[in-house]
Amino acid sequence: MPPVFSVRNLWKVFGPKADKVPGSPLAELSAEELRERHGCTAAVRDVSFDVRPGEVFVVMGLSGSGKSTLVRCLTRLIEPTSGSIAIDGEDVVGMDRDRLRELRRHRAAMVFQHFGLLPHRTVLDNVAYGLEIQGVGKAERRAKAAEMVDKVGLAGLEGRRPGQLSGGQQQRVGLARALAADPEVLLFDEPFSALDPLIRREMQEEVIRLHRDEGRTMVFITHDLAEALRIGDRIALMRGGRVVQCGTPEEIVGSPADDYVRDFVRDVPREQVLTVRRAMRPATADEACEGPVLTPATTVADAIGAVARAGTSARVMEDGRCLGVVDHRGLLGVVAGLDGERRAAA
Numbered sequence: 001m002p003p004v005f006s007v008r009n010l011w012k013v014f015g016p017k018a019d020k021v022p023g024s025p026l027a028e029l030s031a032e033e034l035r036e037r038h039g040c041t042a043a044v045r046d047v048s049f050d051v052r053p054g055e056v057f058v059v060m061g062l063s064g065s066g067k068s069t070l071v072r073c074l075t076r077l078i079e080p081t082s083g084s085i086a087i088d089g090e091d092v093v094g095m096d097r098d099r100l101r102e103l104r105r106h107r108a109a110m111v112f113q114h115f116g117l118l119p120h121r122t123v124l125d126n127v128a129y130g131l132e133i134q135g136v137g138k139a140e141r142r143a144k145a146a147e148m149v150d151k152v153g154l155a156g157l158e159g160r161r162p163g164q165l166s167g168g169q170q171q172r173v174g175l176a177r178a179l180a181a182d183p184e185v186l187l188f189d190e191p192f193s194a195l196d197p198l199i200r201r202e203m204q205e206e207v208i209r210l211h212r213d214e215g216r217t218m219v220f221i222t223h224d225l226a227e228a229l230r231i232g233d234r235i236a237l238m239r240g241g242r243v244v245q246c247g248t249p250e251e252i253v254g255s256p257a258d259d260y261v262r263d264f265v266r267d268v269p270r271e272q273v274l275t276v277r278r279a280m281r282p283a284t285a286d287e288a289c290e291g292p293v294l295t296p297a298t299t300v301a302d303a304i305g306a307v308a309r310a311g312t313s314a315r316v317m318e319d320g321r322c323l324g325v326v327d328h329r330g331l332l333g334v335v336a337g338l339d340g341e342r343r344a345a346a
């Protein structure tokens with residue numbers, strides 16, 4: 001399937017003569033040199049990636065690494081300095097104002113950290129607001145809004161005003177409003193960073209549930225590694241405007257691209273992210289016929305439980321075929337980080 005978003009060699013430089021930077025020797029300067037000598041900030045530097053249909057694509061990085069700028073460029077809330085962006089193959093950089101408005105209202109809706117709710121309107125009217133500006137008639141938009149309020153777990157609170165809701169509930173209203181427009185892609189800009197940890201977890205699960213139910217494509221910004229690993233199908237890790245690695249949580253944690261990424265993921269509990277694929281070895285004829293059965297997506301943590309309970313190795317099966325077996329030695333090797341050495345040796 002063709003990608004939803006396709007981004008190539010994207011640059012965003014803030015400051016004077018910004019357009020002179022990409023492709024010139026200035027592009028090679030460090031962020032500090034560029035700022036001190038030329039008064040420019042290269043917030044996004046030569047970034048390329050695809051967002052695939054139905055995936056949760058997470059943009060992660062420390063504060064100031066360029067996440068918001070990058071995602072805002074996707075719908076030109078910020079104008080890119082150079083590079084190309086396409087949505088479903090259609091050039092975004094060349095869109096006129098009407099087409100852009102259509103893009104933002106119907107195709108790629110944004111959920112912001114500060115919910116952007118209208119304080120004097122009820123929950124239902126806040127959710128319906130996006131439909132109102134789309135010109136949807138009153139009865140239809142109220143029906144649609146009610147459905148979305150229900151979907152995000154706010155049934156019964158339709159008549160409240162935003163001030164009468166908790167932070168998590170307000171964020172649900174923001175989410176319902178974005179969903180009401182039925183966009184192809186939802187763009188989340190650190191939507192949960194203002195929430196306390198328990199509510200935050202609850203909202204992450206909500207996003208995972210919505211994603212599972214609807215399969216909607218999502219682009220999600222966060223500076224929180226645990227959040228990225230929990231909800232992301234793939235993660236683009238940014239540093240100083242560049243994407244230093246783009247891959248699945250397992251690739252990022254299991255095969256960091258450089259020392260920066262390695263350092264970034266050092267404290268991640270590997271057994272909760274890595275799967276049995278990394279702990280597997282070929283099965284002997286006997287082993288292929290006995291022992292508990294695991295899927296290739298089973299985490300090492302779950303496999304440890306299965307192997308400990310059974311007291312034997314476990315089989316990794318896919319479509320009735322035994323891909324290999326995992327035993328305590330292989331599983332412990334992954335926990336200890338020895339799987340990289342073993343793979344390199346192989």
Ligand SMILES: Nc1ncnc2c1ncn2[C@@H]1O[C@H](COP(=O)(O)OP(=O)(O)OP(=O)(O)O)[C@@H](O)[C@H]1O
Pocket residue numbers: 014015041042043061062063064065066067068069070223
């Ligand atoms: N309008 C602007 N003018 C000049 N510099 C800007 C502007 N907007 C952002 N920047 C700079 O671009 C860089 C990237 O900012 P951006 O907001 O994209 O980072 P971020 O990773 O989203 O950070 P945070 O997690 O703190 O929101 C920063 O150095 C920031 O100071």
